[in-house]
Amino acid sequence: MSFQKKNKFIFGSAGFGMPAYGFSSSSNASNSDSFLKYIHNIGIRNIDTAPSYGHAENSIGLYHKYNDKKFNIWTKVDGLKVNSHFTMDQVLKSIKESKKKLNVSEIECLYLHQNDIAIIEDKFVQNALKEIKICGLVKKVGVSIYNSLELESALSNDIFDTIQLPVSVVNTHLYNVANKHICKKTLVARSIFLQGTLLNIEKKIERFNYFDEICTMIKFLKELAYSYKVDYMGMLVSYVNSLEGLDHIIVSSKNKTNLDKILKKSGLKLNQDLKLKINEISEKLNDWTNPRNWLS
Numbered sequence: 125m126s127f128q129k130k131n132k133f134i135f136g137s138a139g140f141g142m143p144a145y146g147f148s149s150s151s152n153a154s155n156s157d158s159f160l161k162y163i164h165n166i167g168i169r170n171i172d173t174a175p176s177y178g179h180a181e182n183s184i185g186l187y188h189k190y191n192d193k194k195f196n197i198w199t200k201v202d203g204l205k206v207n208s209h210f211t212m213d214q215v216l217k218s219i220k221e222s223k224k225k226l227n228v229s230e231i232e233c234l235y236l237h238q239n240d241i242a243i244i245e246d247k248f249v250q251n252a253l254k255e256i257k258i259c260g261l262v263k264k265v266g267v268s269i270y271n272s273l274e275l276e277s278a279l280s281n282d283i284f285d286t287i288q289l290p291v292s293v294v295n296t297h298l299y300n301v302a303n304k305h306i307c308k309k310t311l312v313a314r315s316i317f318l319q320g321t322l323l324n325i326e327k328k329i330e331r332f333n334y335f336d337e338i339c340t341m342i343k344f345l346k347e348l349a350y351s352y353k354v355d356y357m358g359m360l361v362s363y364v365n366s367l368e369g370l371d372h373i374i375v376s377s378k379n380k381t382n383l384d385k386i387l388k389k390s391g392l393k394l395n396q397d398l399k400l401k402i403n404e405i406s407e408k409l410n411d412w413t414n415p416r417n418w419l420s
């Protein structure tokens with residue numbers, strides 16, 4: 125595949141480590157080792173993972189053991205408690221275990237996996253993150269956020285270098301706030317297909333809150349793509365890729381063919397008029413774009 129060797133993509137490994145995760149196309153999972161070799165060969169050098177992503181950390185570690193071409197790792201720490209004297213120990217333990225499993229000596233970024241304002245603002249948590257950076261245990265620390273409150277908190281705190289946030293054709297509200305903010309952070313876009321719903325909503329049998337709203341939006345977006353003679357999936361991915369100020373974009377599939385399609389279509393040049401129409405949709409703040417509201 126011809127694909128630019130220098131790119132801003134990070135491979136998201138939730139579905140890779142847990143094949144039943146999210147709104148998958150139900151395509152077969154590619155073999156772990158050959159899949160990671162393929163990802164490296166096409167020019168992706170960064171992986172987003174977490175101790176809670178099934179076998180992901182272990183499989184990446186196995187790949188690292190037998191391959192010289194390593195990945196930069198962005199992983200997470202989970203299960204922290206508010207106002208706890210054990211936080212530092214817990215963070216150190218988590219980093220040590222992740223490095224061991226992943227077979228790496230360096231961590232590019234450690235995120236707080238808990239999208240919880242009480243954890244993000246906790247002094248013990250913030251001190252632990254500060255310490256691990258000073259000691260050189262990780263290069264960067266970050267938060268993974270879902271809403272405006274968490275975003276504002278992360279933007280106003282010097283400790284956080286990186287913010288991972290949802291960005292898609294239906295959700296640029298948070299991105300717009302972060303991108304205009306005076307404090308420049310490394311911005312990492314995730315859930316570019318709204319956790320896969322924009323591509324595979326019909327594959328889920330169980331209904332959830334806002335199912336109808338999302339279906340209506342998908343129909344509208346497909347008609348929009350059709351009227352501008354642009355491939356629907358290409359429109360979704362190239363719109364996010366065209367947004368300025370995003371340092372990285374997480375792309376995710378457990379299948380080579382699907383990942384190939386995403387990367388090939390990420391560089392489509394969208395008509396300016398179409399972009400303006402998508403801007404109008406995406407900048408609105410809607411409850412249905414937050415997956416935390418999907419479950420009662």
Ligand SMILES: NC(=O)c1ccc[n+]([C@@H]2O[C@H](COP(=O)([O-])OP(=O)(O)OC[C@H]3O[C@@H](n4cnc5c(N)ncnc54)[C@H](OP(=O)(O)O)[C@@H]3O)[C@@H](O)[C@H]2O)c1
Nearest residue numbers: 136137138148149268315316317318319320376377378382
């Ligand atoms: N920190 C956090 O709180 C958090 C939360 C969510 C996600 N994340 C990170 O972000 C990554 C992406 O998350 P997401 O699931 O929300 O992302 P997404 O990019 O919105 O959706 C990914 C889904 O799209 C499907 N897909 C991809 N390409 C496709 C194609 N060409 N045709 C049909 N379906 C396709 C994939 O299914 P197939 O595998 O079947 O292709 C996958 O289930 C995760 O892996 C994780 O690393 C972090």
